[in-house]
Amino acid sequence: MTAKLLFLAGSTRKNSVNKKLAKTASELAEEMSAEVTYIDLDDYEMPIYNGDLEEESGLPEKAKELKQLFIDHDGFCLSCPEYNGSFTPLLKNALDWVSRPNGDQGALEGYQGKTCALLSASPGPLGGLRGLMDTRKMLSSIGVHVIPNQLAVGGAYDKFDDNGKMTNEDEKKKLSGVIKAFVETSNALR
Numbered sequence: 001m002t003a004k005l006l007f008l009a010g011s012t013r014k015n016s017v018n019k020k021l022a023k024t025a026s027e028l029a030e031e032m033s034a035e036v037t038y039i040d041l042d043d044y045e046m047p048i049y050n051g052d053l054e055e056e057s058g059l060p061e062k063a064k065e066l067k068q069l070f071i072d073h074d075g076f077c078l079s080c081p082e083y084n085g086s087f088t089p090l091l092k093n094a095l096d097w098v099s100r101p102n103g104d105q106g107a108l109e110g111y112q113g114k115t116c117a118l119l120s121a122s123p124g125p126l127g128g129l130r131g132l133m134d135t136r137k138m139l140s141s142i143g144v145h146v147i148p149n150q151l152a153v154g155g156a157y158d159k160f161d162d163n164g165k166m167t168n169e170d171e172k173k174k175l176s177g178v179i180k181a182f183v184e185t186s187n188a189l190r
Helices: 018-029 051-057 061-072 089-098 129-140 170-190
Strands: 004-010 035-038 075-079 117-121 146-152
Touching: 004 018, 004 061, 004 170, 018 035, 018 051, 018 117, 018 170, 061 089, 075 170, 089 129, 117 129, 117 170, 129 146, 146 170
Parallel strands: 004 035, 004 075, 075 117, 117 146
Antiparallel strands: none
């Protein structure tokens, strides 16, 4: 049985290069026989995390749905835009809501023992690399096995066509290597 893997980007922009990268990664994983779910965080609108709100109302419905997706999958792949040298507030907020307890579900049940692959894409030359360090640090501190392989795609606006397909063969080969390691690690650890 192969691993169930979740793919998402830390952006809700319609033409986000990180969405394109996450989608391409999900397609590669599917070709490698993984069971794949691709989601768009635009479908999981949640308020900014606030402990008082959580105490008064519990988790928002979309946070419950997202947490369940993380629980139901063996691993997840994040394509992380870089904002001011770190990851996006949208992604941080989503990850924070997923980390909260919900009924019988433990606080970190969606994370502990899971594998993660990190990707980023940016028009800049570093491809969002600086933001991946913070993302890796956060996830590692809550029990996620973040694979060492990662990819930061610089000059990303020129590396995808109008249909969202990755056109740069060198980058696609690198991405394939990261996803292969992700699938293999997820299968081994499940």
